[in-house]
Amino acid sequence: MFKLLLFTGLLVGVYYVFFKKKALNPPSSDNSSDEAMIPCAKCGTYVQLKESFMREGKYYCSRECLEA
Ligand SMILES: [Zn+2]
CATH class of the missing domain: 1.20.5 (Single alpha-helices involved in coiled-coils or other helix-helix interfaces)
Structure with a gap:
């Protein structure tokens, strides 16, 4: 017993x-996606995913690129 x-x-x-x-x-997958670097669809500058701007499924480094 x-x-x-x-x-x-x-x-x-x-x-x-x-x-x-x-x-x-x-989960570690959340951390890695937060810190992932992705290229800007307009100028190619790499930017952190969480600091990027997204429109129509594409990522941009700044508002200027987003609106260009
Ligand atoms: Zn850009």
């Missing part, structure tokens, strides 16, 4: 640690 309790406690502990760790650290 004691072994069963110990085993159950271990399982809960592992599950809790894994779940908490997963919640604190967002």
Whole structure:
């Protein structure tokens, strides 16, 4: 009986640690897409995806390129 309790406690502990760790650290794929460098569709300048401007599925480095 004691072994069963110990085993159950271990399982809960592992599950809790894994779940908490997963919640604190967002999936690495999100980080890499945030920091990905993509070329401007107008001038070819590489810009971070999160700082780029997007229109009609194309990425631009600045508002000037976007509106040109
Ligand atoms: Zn540009």
